[in-house]
Amino acid sequence: MNTINIFNNLVYSPLGDGGKKVLYVIKIGGNIIDDETKLSSFLQSFSNLEGYKVLVHGGGKLATKLAEQLGVEQQLIDGRRITDAETLKIVTMVYAGYINKNIVAQLQSHNCNSIGLSGADGNLIQAHKRLASSPLGDRGSIDYGFVGDVDAVNVSLVKSLLEQNISLVIAPVTQDQKGQLLNTNADTIAQEIAKAMSTEYEVHLIYSFEKSGVLMNAEDDSSVIGQINPGYYKELKDHNIIFAGMIPKLDNAFMAIQHGVKRVVIGKAEQLDQLISGTAGTSIIYE
Amino acid sequence: MNTINIFNNLVYSPLGDGGKKVLYVIKIGGNIIDDETKLSSFLQSFSNLEGYKVLVHGGGKLATKLAEQLGVEQQLIDGRRITDAETLKIVTMVYAGYINKNIVAQLQSHNCNSIGLSGADGNLIQAHKRLASSPLGDRGSIDYGFVGDVDAVNVSLVKSLLEQNISLVIAPVTQDQKGQLLNTNADTIAQEIAKAMSTEYEVHLIYSFEKSGVLMNAEDDSSVIGQINPGYYKELKDHNIIFAGMIPKLDNAFMAIQHGVKRVVIGKAEQLDQLISGTAGTSIIYE
Numbered sequence: 001m002n003t004i005n006i007f008n009n010l011v012y013s014p015l016g017d018g019g020k021k022v023l024y025v026i027k028i029g030g031n032i033i034d035d036e037t038k039l040s041s042f043l044q045s046f047s048n049l050e051g052y053k054v055l056v057h058g059g060g061k062l063a064t065k066l067a068e069q070l071g072v073e074q075q076l077i078d079g080r081r082i083t084d085a086e087t088l089k090i091v092t093m094v095y096a097g098y099i100n101k102n103i104v105a106q107l108q109s110h111n112c113n114s115i116g117l118s119g120a121d122g123n124l125i126q127a128h129k130r131l132a133s134s135p136l137g138d139r140g141s142i143d144y145g146f147v148g149d150v151d152a153v154n155v156s157l158v159k160s161l162l163e164q165n166i167s168l169v170i171a172p173v174t175q176d177q178k179g180q181l182l183n184t185n186a187d188t189i190a191q192e193i194a195k196a197m198s199t200e201y202e203v204h205l206i207y208s209f210e211k212s213g214v215l216m217n218a219e220d221d222s223s224v225i226g227q228i229n230p231g232y233y234k235e236l237k238d239h240n241i242i243f244a245g246m247i248p249k250l251d252n253a254f255m256a257i258q259h260g261v262k263r264v265v266i267g268k269a270e271q272l273d274q275l276i277s278g279t280a281g282t283s284i285i286y287e
Numbered sequence: 288m289n290t291i292n293i294f295n296n297l298v299y300s301p302l303g304d305g306g307k308k309v310l311y312v313i314k315i316g317g318n319i320i321d322d323e324t325k326l327s328s329f330l331q332s333f334s335n336l337e338g339y340k341v342l343v344h345g346g347g348k349l350a351t352k353l354a355e356q357l358g359v360e361q362q363l364i365d366g367r368r369i370t371d372a373e374t375l376k377i378v379t380m381v382y383a384g385y386i387n388k389n390i391v392a393q394l395q396s397h398n399c400n401s402i403g404l405s406g407a408d409g410n411l412i413q414a415h416k417r418l419a420s421s422p423l424g425d426r427g428s429i430d431y432g433f434v435g436d437v438d439a440v441n442v443s444l445v446k447s448l449l450e451q452n453i454s455l456v457i458a459p460v461t462q463d464q465k466g467q468l469l470n471t472n473a474d475t476i477a478q479e480i481a482k483a484m485s486t487e488y489e490v491h492l493i494y495s496f497e498k499s500g501v502l503m504n505a506e507d508d509s510s511v512i513g514q515i516n517p518g519y520y521k522e523l524k525d526h527n528i529i530f531a532g533m534i535p536k537l538d539n540a541f542m543a544i545q546h547g548v549k550r551v552v553i554g555k556a557e558q559l560d561q562l563i564s565g566t567a568g569t570s571i572i573y574e
Contacts, residue, residue: 070356089385097384098376101460101468105407109466115409120392122402122453160451164444166409173388179396181388 014051016202016262023052023162023201024276027190029209032269033060033099042208043103045272047110052162052201054193055114056170057103058186063087063094083145083183091183092118096171103169114167119148119174120181125189126152127174127182148174148182150189153196191252198260205256206276207249208269213282214250216241224267229285230254253284301338303489303549310339310449310488311563314477316496319556320347320386329495330390332559334397339449339488341480342401343457344390345473350374350381370432370470378470379405383458390456401454406435406461407468412476413439414461414469435461435469437476440483478539485547492543493563494536495556500569501537503528511554516572517541540571 016022026046032038046055067074067090075082083091100116107114119125127148132141161168170193172186187207194205213224214236228236233250236242242250253264267274267281274280303309313333319325333342354361354377362369370378387403394401406412414435419428448455457480459473474494481492500511501523515523520537523529529537540551554561554568561567 092388093380093384095384096388097380097382101379101383101405101407104405105462105468106466108407108410108462108464113410115404116407117402118388118391120388120395120403123395123400157451160447164447175392175395177395179393181392 018202020200020202021052023054023197023203024049024206025054025056025190025194025197025203026206026208026272027056027186028058028269029207030058030060031210032208033057034062038269039103040106042269042272043106043112044110046167047107047112049272049276052167054158054162054168054170054197055103056172056186056190056193057095057099058172059091059095059099062099063090066090066094077142077144082143083147085146088146088181088183092173092181096173100169100171107167107169112167113165114169115161116169116171118171118181119184119189122154122157123177124154124157124170125150125174125184125192126154126177127184128176129180129182146180146182148176148184150174150184150192153193155196155200158193158197159200185248187249187252191256194256194261194264195259198262203261203263204276205253205261205264206272206281207253207264207266208272208275209266211268212271212280213267214242214246224280225282227283227285229287250284257284257286305489307487307489308339310341310484310490311336311493312341312343312477312481312484312490313493313495313559314343314474315345315556316494317345317347318497319495320344321349325556326390327393329556329559330393330399331397333454334394334399336559336563339454341445341449341455341457341484342390343459343473343477343480344382344386345459346378346382346386349386350377353377353381364429364431369430370434372433375433375468375470379460379468383460387456387458394454394456399454400452401456402448403456403458405458405468406471406476409441409444410464411441411444411457412437412461412471412479413441413464414471415463416467416469433467433469435463435471437461437471437479440480442483442487445480445484446487472535474536474539478543481543481548481551482546485549489549490547491550491552491563492540492548493559493568494540494551494553495559495562496553498555499558499567500554501529501533511567512569514570514572516574537571544571544573 014022072086096118104116127150130144130147130149132143172184174182174184194203212221216223257264264284265275265281271280301309359373383405391401391403414437417431417434417436419430459471461469461471481490499508503510544551551571552562552568558567
């Protein structure tokens with residue numbers, strides 16, 4: 001029996017403009033997770049990326065498929081899953097179990113030492129169950145079930161792992177510190193981690209998915225909008241150019257850029273290097 | 288948004304006889320995991336336990352039940368699951384996902400900061416796929432499928448987490464560093480971790496399950512054998528008093544006590560405190 005020493009490697013993280021170390025928080029969208037080849041290629045690029053990094057993953061269609069197989073009916077409102085007890089169980093199994101551990105095992109095979117965590121682990125993300133009476137504007141009030149809204153991120157734990165040269169792979173399941181797990185939007189988790197860690201690092205938040213960026217024409221993947229500021233965002237929403245699931249994603253992006261995150265880019269998972277270097281995707285601009 | 292500092296609490300771990308800090312490695316058996324009340328009470332006792340601690344859990348009947356629901360046929364040889372690709376998926380979902388995260392969430396609710404890990408996370412446990420041609424004595428050779436035999440435990444990672452006052456909750460899934468997850472016997476994982484960590488700590492290994500200890504009469508829970516040494520073990524096997532699933536468990540226990548682990552006790556999960564204090568269960572004796 002040999003023991004493994006993980007502290008042998010020197011940690012290299014580039015310094016940002018302000019002298020802070022750079023941290024990449026990268027969200028990988030569901031559709032990539034469903035595609036074995038694309039996921040594998042993405043994980044290779046992620047592994048090659050130098051510096052501190054956190055990967056937040058969604059769940060893809062696997063949870064929906066398992067729910068169907070088990071006869072658990074799924075409800076979606078505004079693209080968000082209504083999470084009853086059975087759905088929470090499926091989400092926890094698929095997100096925090098199957099997907100999370102397979103991503104970690106693949107990263108280990110690329111010599112990218114990583115650790116897969118849910119929000120419960122090490123008290124990483126504390127949340128509360130979304131109240132059924134939450135005001136939702138003209139959409140009335142909805143009970144989302146076991147869905148969490150994030151209260152706090154354990155900055156010390158994230159920092160301690162990163163500085164041991166361990167990347168984090170985070171499943172979108174949080175907890176309320178009273179023993180209850182909560183299904184939580186992965187875009188929001190990426191935003192909250194990016195914001196919280198920006199006290200320590202120069203954080204670059206990358207939302208990567210199957211499209212090349214935010215598109216002028218949802219049917220034309222070459223119609224990428226290079227930059228969006230809050231005024232332009234309002235205009236794009238008013239003209240229904242940005243709609244449906246892109247709205248909460250962009251809300252998260254603006255929340256991040258307006259609360260300490262250095263850079264937010266939205267784009268194609270297969271172009272991770274270009275998203276990092278700023279030569280592809282849509283950049284979110286502060287004002 | 289608040290941040291949580293996990294480093295505020297002073298870490299207390301009693302010193303053992305040899306001046307080393309004490310580490311409890313506790314395996315919790317499947318049948319307890321299936322019983323919500325017993326599990327909850329066990330986790331409360333585990334939380335109250337002072338000192339460094341690692342919890343290794345099995346899977347209970349949940350994986351078998353899910354396999355049935357999904358129409359995946361299960362095969363067992365010598366009480367060990369044959370793990371095909373579909374079974375591995377179920378095992379990863381149930382063990383590393385559902386059970387692991389629910390245990391961690393419950394421990395958090397008892398203010399026991401814990402982190403749930405599989406063997407892939409942080410490269411915690413490196414294993415290799417068991418070879419189909421492994422000699423099995425007169426039982427011939429069997430292909431167990433995606434089943435792992437442990438090669439190495441990441442002592443530095445375990446130590447680093449324990450010394451941040453974080454308990455570890457370990458699911459019996461390992462990896463081969465080539466991207467392949469492997470189903471691994473939880474008793475063996477407890478043994479391997481106990482052995483590996485005994486270079487750093489005075490390790491007490493507790494195998495807890497639904498019975499009061501190793502029994503003279505499997506039907507009589509009051510017939511606990513107080514101590515077993517290797518000679519007596521052979522005798523008990525020869526007389527068929529110890530048989531079936533207790534044999535690999537005791538093989539693990541002897542392997543641990545003969546390779547640096549200070550104390551090995553087998554007993555009832557509901558009596559955790561007494562197992563720790565040495566007033567219940569079966570003690571495994573070196574020679």
